[in-house]
Amino acid sequence: MAPTQGPRAPLEFGGPLGAAALLLLLPATMFHLLLAARSGPARLLGPPASLPGLEALWSPRALLLWLAWLGLQAALYLLPARKVAEGQELKDKSRLRYPINGFQALVLTALLVGLGMSAGLPLGALPEMLLPLAFVATLTAFIFSLFLYMKAQVAPVSALAPGGNSGNPIYDFFLGRELNPRICFFDFKYFCELRPGLIGWVLINLALLMKEAELRGSPSLAMWLVNGFQLLYVGDALWHEEAVLTTMDITHDGFGFMLAFGDMAWVPFTYSLQAQFLLHHPQPLGLPMASVICLINGLETISTATGRKLLVSGWWGMVRHPNYLGDLIMALAWSLPCGVSHLLPYFYLLYFTALLVHREARDERQCLQKYGLAWQEYCRRVPYRIMPYIY
Numbered sequence: 213m214a215p216t217q218g219p220r221a222p223l224e225f226g227g228p229l230g231a232a233a234l235l236l237l238l239p240a241t242m243f244h245l246l247l248a249a250r251s252g253p254a255r256l257l258g259p260p261a262s263l264p265g266l267e268a269l270w271s272p273r274a275l276l277l278w279l280a281w282l283g284l285q286a287a288l289y290l291l292p293a294r295k296v297a298e299g300q301e302l303k304d305k306s307r308l309r310y311p312i313n314g315f316q317a318l319v320l321t322a323l324l325v326g327l328g329m330s331a332g333l334p335l336g337a338l339p340e341m342l343l344p345l346a347f348v349a350t351l352t353a354f355i356f357s358l359f360l361y362m363k364a365q366v367a368p369v370s371a372l373a374p375g376g377n378s379g380n381p382i383y384d385f386f387l388g389r390e391l392n393p394r395i396c397f398f399d400f401k402y403f404c405e406l407r408p409g410l411i412g413w414v415l416i417n418l419a420l421l422m423k424e425a426e427l428r429g430s431p432s433l434a435m436w437l438v439n440g441f442q443l444l445y446v447g448d449a450l451w452h453e454e455a456v457l458t459t460m461d462i463t464h465d466g467f468g469f470m471l472a473f474g475d476m477a478w479v480p481f482t483y484s485l486q487a488q489f490l491l492h493h494p495q496p497l498g499l500p501m502a503s504v505i506c507l508i509n510g511l512e513t514i515s516t517a518t519g520r521k522l523l524v525s526g527w528w529g530m531v532r533h534p535n536y537l538g539d540l541i542m543a544l545a546w547s548l549p550c551g552v553s554h555l556l557p558y559f560y561l562l563y564f565t566a567l568l569v570h571r572e573a574r575d576e577r578q579c580l581q582k583y584g585l586a587w588q589e590y591c592r593r594v595p596y597r598i599m600p601y602i603y
Contacts, residue, residue, distance in 0.1 A: 274344035338419035364389035373466030388468025409479035434549035509545035
């Protein structure tokens, strides 16, 4: 019999019906973006020009490559870490320990890829495999999520997440029942959060840059900017890997399909959308505009206690979540090198806006519960949530 716990958290995402819809909608959206980026019209809205057959989606070679990638990142995770950090206190008053070696994994991956390329590794062939790789990543996410759901059936009550234990199997499969599923000291959620997806994202970007160099003689300035901006973002996230231990993904959310698919499939194959678009739809970009975009991406920042970035000049007194505003400005800078002729490369900005509005609402509930009247007073003094005078 599955373990039970006390009062359940309120249902999110529209409950079981919303979760069932997202199980289909998220993969469908990812594949739509992959197809749209390589199509002539490159339409964000509207059906793709043609749908791929099963032979275009399924590839044993892609499956072997994906499993090898996961195996490599798991092996790098198990290497000795420069530091071992403790997580937040759990229900049973214990604290889990986490290896801080994500940046080390990024550097070693870069060295291995460099050695492979010097030995003739055709990295430029990777863009042609994005569809089958996305398919096997999605398939892996479904199978892995089923394993996590079954594992949670025998987990102790103290190991369960506040949400994801509604009693509805579809909702719980989507949101995740167990907070920190592990086998021995290998933490599945922590591993997936920053390793295979984030590092895979910059590897796909690099492959797209190499392919553009093959097709046009050299990468465009726009492609260089997108690769540089996003590599800096991933490098910063992995350098400050310990900060993820304070995020809601680790401290609050269970590990189910939402995070498994998001980490392993959504991140590498949709966050690389700008580079995919530029490969198939090159955009002219002059140095003056490139300099402006660099200024937008490099607005003066300071680190918060959790390692995130926030804009300085007293923003905490103007909006309650200025770090989210910084994220949106950065997302805009990633999209601007793609020009303004198509809406498609701005999908990340639109999606991230919706994500942060949802996350901000969750933050508000958590802060109200934690700080009570003090938070209500702060909200009265700072009425805007993310965007001054707008929201």
